[in-house]
Amino acid sequence: MLTWVDAVVRACQQVGLEPPRHAEPGRWARCDVAGAGAAGRGDGSAYVFPDGAGAFVRNWRTGEDAVAFVDDDQPVTAQQRRERQRQIEQARRQAEAERQQRQEEAAARAAELWRSAAPAPADHGYLIKKGIQPHGLRVSSDGLLLVPLRDTTGKLWSLQTIGPGGTKRFLPGGRTQACYWSVGRPDGVVVLCEGVATAASIYESTGLATAAAMSSGNLLPVARALRDKLPDAELVVAADNDAATEGNPGLTAAVEAAKAVGARLAVPRWSDGRAGALDFNDLHRAEGAQAVRRLIEAAEAAADDGEALDRETILEAARQRLEPDIGDIMPIFPVEALGPLAGVCRAIAGGRQVEAAIVGSGLLSVAALLASAHWDVETIDGDRRPLSLFALTAAASGTGKDAADRITSAAVYRWQRQANEAYQQALRDHEAALGSRKKGEPPPEPPTAPHRLCSDMTVEGLRRAFAEGVACQGVFSTEAAAVLAGHGFSAEHRAKTAAALCGLWDRGHLSVLRAGQGRFERSGLRLSAHLAVQPAAVAEALHDPLLAQIGLWPRFLLAWPPMPKPRRHLIWRPEDDPHVRRWWMRCEDLLALPEPDGERIVLRLSDEARQVLADFFEACERRAARGGDLWDVRPFALRAAEQATRVAGVLTAIRGHAVVSMEDAHNGVALASYSLGCWQAALGRRQRDKAADHALALLRWLLDRPGARATSTEIIRQGPRALRSAEVRDAAVARLVETGVVQVRGGAVAVVGDSLSPLAAKTAKAAKSLDSQGFARGEDAAKDGESPAHHADPSPAVRHSSPAVRHAASPAPQGFSPDSPPSPVMDVANPAPLGDDRLEEWL
Structure with missing residues (x-):
């Protein structure tokens, strides 16, 4: 039997920690980061729950948590699940308190080290190696360069030390997330990059205020913090081109950060077109300031050979400017109409900074998947219909589709992973039973696949899923363009796929004829779907005449949110939000219900609900008649009342009620009306600019x-x-x-990608000012076609120190960090370092 020691080991392995040398229930113990040596000593913590049932661990370096219980492979009761959630939340609160204490202690150490340090000399080994100026950096008594890391309020949280040879270390326990070092004064444009040397090279080449996030992983948090503080600034993310590293992490992180805050992207490239890894400091030292300036001015522009052009990004940029975002003319998503789901929708939308329409569509789809397994709903004419819903969400990349889906569907995916482990064991037992059965004995029945979610919409995929698995399943995809462009919707198969989907939505019936294998015929099935797709892909699919003729799209509820506003830096944990926790628990309760043996229970309409839905039905009929305002979306309007009824039934099931109330009938009408408005706006744009x-x-x-x-x-x-x-x-x-x-x-x-003429003008103006101060003299000295790197420099110390000397009478503009003036930091008459009273107001 496993013990809490095994749970500690398993949890530590999940987040890259070595198990603690000593641990005991009810106490915290220190762990080391695996493979990090002395640099990772004590950068993890492990907590054994007082009852010895499991352990909680945290990697302080990455911020990752992991939890393991001794009986993870065993089913637990609802009471046990609640108790474990309580223990996890308590451990997480304690870990958060410890994190804050560690960071405050590190901040105090950083402040003391910074106060006692001297201004960095221009001939420090690292500065000479990188060919940059000190820009307010300091040096410790043992010769280490000190780089201050501050947040946007100007608070000093930590330090990075850099040895003469380039060895870098962060202060143990110090906060680095969303903290940065900066140089220069913002004047409408701020550049964000990874390292100190890169930031200095960009500033010295362009004169633009520049911030160094210190790592690729910190680019996104810093970008969000800067966007929150400077909502009107032009942000440029300058990537490290890690072409020699698998996945190019520097470029990947820069692209992610730029997309998240609406920033431009600049990528360093050699002017002769040769491949290889480099950053803007490499480029600065090899080809001079003009090469850096050219690429920053043309941020998001590709080299002339076009190798780095991102086809889809460029097409989407052009499309958005040629055709303004259709989301801006869409109706507003009625969050309150989600009824029992409204609270969790607001929580996720606010915490993840995602449009409510994206979150609400996902929640409604998951709710329909779980509810349709057990209930049908009565219609206004006394018939019954499935609670299955098909949802289509049109949202561009970077709008949070994945982030929302991971939370709305988390409980289902968790349950599916656990159920799959039991299913795999059942398959092994089945194989063993097949091998040991005696002659003449009937073969044992194979186990039923428990899977509820998949991303396949081919007819064959659906046939197999329902043949081997449960009768209620869902197709959920946040990259549904691949579904619409895949095998199931190819020219040869899309009619068959659309007809199968219509049959499942209408009656829960699937009929598939396979050559040589007979017909697969099954009723009582339930399929719900949520497809999140790029707006351009939606537009192409909507104008497919075959799909329109079959009537597939009128069976979908459409959500089309506007483009989101720039996000703020925000720490929010869904597992700590009471609305999210209640939603997950409700999902788990529904998943725990046994599959019905016979027909599903019918949720009846109250008299008031029937009247609300009947009025909506008649209104849609009138408005969809020739000459009515819904004539152009008639197929969608004629199904709107049934959509409203199904939605009302889903909300009723989530509440745990047996009768649809007037309130949920109104909610269903509101959500169906929102979808109808989206369809009308989407299909009304057929008269496009030629x-x-x-x-x-x-x-x-x-x-x-x-x-x-x-x-x-x-x-x-x-x-x-x-x-x-x-x-x-x-x-x-x-x-x-x-x-x-x-x-x-x-x-x-x-x-050229996405030109930046306003930025180019600002860069040229700032660079001209810098040139007059001597920062780019090497550029001026170079002959045509020859970079400054080709000129011998007999006196590196003079080259690095002379521009750093400023006469006392020369005014120095304020920087956007108290440590980073826009011009050299040492004054001949007064060599003292700049004080914290120089902090810029915008920080």
Whole structure:
């Protein structure tokens, strides 16, 4: 039998910790980070629950938690589950209190070290190696460069030490998340990068205020903190191009941060086009300030060879500018109409900063999946219908689809993982029983697959899932473009797939004829679906004449939220939110119910609910008649009353009631009306700007060409057929130039990504000011076609120290950190370091 010691070991392994050398129930114990040596000593904690039932551990380096119980492989009662949740929450609160105490202690140590340190000399080994100025950094008594890490309020939380050879260490226990080092004064533009040397090189090359997040993993938290503090600033994320590392973590993190806060992206590249890893400091030392300045000015622009162009990102940018976001004209999602789900919807939407329509659509879909397993709902004419719902959410990348889905569906996925372990053991037992049965004995029945969620919508996939598994399942995907473009919706199969989905939604019936294997026929099935997809993919699918003729889309509830506002830095744990916990517990309760043996229970309509739904039905019938305001979405309007009834039934089931109330009938009408309004807005945009169509066609064609460019003659002769006239071509090119994704250079049209002309102007102005101070003298000294790196420098110490000397009479603009003036930090007349009273107001 497993013991709490085994639970500690298992939990530590999950978050990369070594088990503590000594632990006991009811106490915390220190752990080391696995494989980190002395640098990771004591950077983890383990807590054994007082009853010895399990353990909670935290990796302080990564912030990851893990929990393990000695009987994780055994079923638990609801009371045990609540007790364990209480223990976990208590341990998490204690860990949070310890974290805050560790950070405050580290902040006090950092402040003392910083006060006692001297200004860093310009000839420090690391500064010479990187070719940068001190910019307010300090040096400890043992020669380590000190880099202060502050939050946006200016509070000093930690330090990074850098040895002359480049060895870097953070202060143990210090806070680094959302903290950064900065140089320069913000003037409408702020650049964010990883390291100190990179930040200094960017600032010295451009004059733009620059912040160093200190690691790729901290780019996103710092970006959000800066966006929250400077909502109107132009942010540029300058990536480290870790091309030699699998997955290119520097570029990946930079892209994520830029997308999250609506920032531009600058990627360092060698001017001769050669491949290889580099950052902007490498580029600065090898090719000079002009090379850095050029790429920062053209942030998000690709090199001329077009290798780094992100096709989908560029197409989406052009599409949004040619066609304003349709989400802005959509109705407002009625959160309160979610009834028992409204509280958890608000909690997730606020905590994860996601549009309520995305969260609400996901919650309603999960609720329908769980409720339809056990109940049907009465219709206004006394018939019965499944509680299954199909939901379609149109939302662009970076809008939080995944983040919301992970929370709304968490309990189902957790249950499915646990059920799958038992199922795998049952399969092994079944195989053993098959192998040991005697001649003439009937084979044992195979176990039923417990899986409730999948992402496959092919007819064969559905047939197999229902043949082997339970009668109530769901298709949930946050990347549904792959579903709509996959095998099930190919030209050959989409009619069959759509017909099967319609049958499952209408009657819970699936009939599949397989060559040589007979017919699969099964009733009483329930399928719910939630497909989250890019708006462009939705637009293409909606205009498919075959799917429109079959009537698939009127069976979907559509949610189409507006583009989200820039997010703020916010720490929110869903497991700590009471609304989320109650939602998960309700899901677990419904999942624990046994599958019904016969017909499902019918949720009856109260007289008041029947009247509300009947009035809605008649109103939709009138408005969908010829000449009515819903005539253009007639198929959707004619199904709206049934959608409202199903939604009302789902909300009733979640409440645990047996009769649909008037309140939930009104809620169902409100949500069905919202969907109908979205369908009307989405389908009403068929009269599109022809020039915009031509511009997008030209852009797609250019992106498929080598170098992503073409001459005006090539466009006429080889381009899209619709652009084979000079007038149409010129109009399309003009529209693309307006969007900023192409430029006309020397008679050729070239895709450049997403141009930044306002930023380029600011960068040029700031760089000109810096040039006059001597920061880019090497650039001026270089001959045409030759970088400053080619010139011998007989006196590195002079080169690094002379620009750092400023006469006392020269005014120095304020920096955006008390430690990082925009110009050199040492004054000939007064070499004392800058004091904390120099803190900029915007921090």
